Amino acid sequence: MFTRMRSKAFTMSWNLLLIFIGSFVFAVGVKAVALPHEFISGGMSGLCLLIYYATQKLSPGVWYFIINVPIFIIGWLLISRRFFLYSIFGMLTLALAIDLVQFTIPVHDQMLAAIAGGAIIGTGAGITLHSLGSSGGNDVIAVLLNQKFNIRMGTFFFGFNLVLFSFSLGVIDVDRVLYSLVMSFVTAQMLDYVLTFFNQRKIVFIISEASQQIAEAINERLKRGGTFLYGRGTYTRKQRKIVMTVLNNFELKRLEGIVFDIDPDAFVIIERTFNVLGRGFSRRKVY
Numbered sequence: 001m002f003t004r005m006r007s008k009a010f011t012m013s014w015n016l017l018l019i020f021i022g023s024f025v026f027a028v029g030v031k032a033v034a035l036p037h038e039f040i041s042g043g044m045s046g047l048c049l050l051i052y053y054a055t056q057k058l059s060p061g062v063w064y065f066i067i068n069v070p071i072f073i074i075g076w077l078l079i080s081r082r083f084f085l086y087s088i089f090g091m092l093t094l095a096l097a098i099d100l101v102q103f104t105i106p107v108h109d110q111m112l113a114a115i116a117g118g119a120i121i122g123t124g125a126g127i128t129l130h131s132l133g134s135s136g137g138n139d140v141i142a143v144l145l146n147q148k149f150n151i152r153m154g155t156f157f158f159g160f161n162l163v164l165f166s167f168s169l170g171v172i173d174v175d176r177v178l179y180s181l182v183m184s185f186v187t188a189q190m191l192d193y194v195l196t197f198f199n200q201r202k203i204v205f206i207i208s209e210a211s212q213q214i215a216e217a218i219n220e221r222l223k224r225g226g227t228f229l230y231g232r233g234t235y236t237r238k239q240r241k242i243v244m245t246v247l248n249n250f251e252l253k254r255l256e257g258i259v260f261d262i263d264p265d266a267f268v269i270i271e272r273t274f275n276v277l278g279r280g281f282s283r284r285k286v287y
Helices: 002-037 043-055 060-079 081-100 110-129 138-149 153-168 174-197 211-222 249-262
Strands: 201-207 227-232 239-247 267-273
Touching: 002 081, 002 110, 043 060, 043 153, 060 081, 060 138, 081 138, 110 138, 110 153, 110 174, 138 153, 153 174, 201 211, 201 249, 211 239, 211 249, 239 249, 249 267
Parallel strands: none
Antiparallel strands: 201 239, 201 267, 227 239
């Protein structure tokens, strides 16, 4: 029981730390790069600005609160209460971080600023979404769509901003909209990269006459398991055992040495996979 409680405490502290760091990195991208160049913020904050420009009623902050209320209710009902509470913390931390960041990064070229801002914002968002919470707003919808329909979060963010910026063309000059779109694209790519970086693995298929010996060497020297797939060569018509195994990037070169030391004529196929769930790899993320 003590071990279980300690594990939960560590999980909570780890998630809060990810949200805290991610929020401050995100805030640096917004306050130190995007705002000095007057780029349009995407997501719900950008939607609130657009509603304010169109209606001239209330304020962007009030609109942001109004829109976030149903979004957080959705998070509570359709994702989990734990996700809801972490996201409340994320939204408050992000608001605090944006107020605390009072410096600018001296990038003078507009295109370089859009790329730099997108990279920093995407990194911050990715770190936050590595936790079991979010920063509210679009993050809640992105998590829900990813959980229910496996839609990549970066893809959703960019698609939402593309529609949003299209409606902004009548209100804001075209150049600023296009630079903001570039920043949004870089943000989406960086977000997906950060989310998948630590989960990337290599799936390897090894076709060899010495498949049994290779499999045993993988077990002993790499401490990795594998699976035999049974196939037949289209030319020789011989039945063979194909070794399939999953490794991280650091183990790949060691595997090549093991395989070709045993069988110089082996045929090795290596493919990248974005995520592997199971013992020895990533655990299934449950919000």
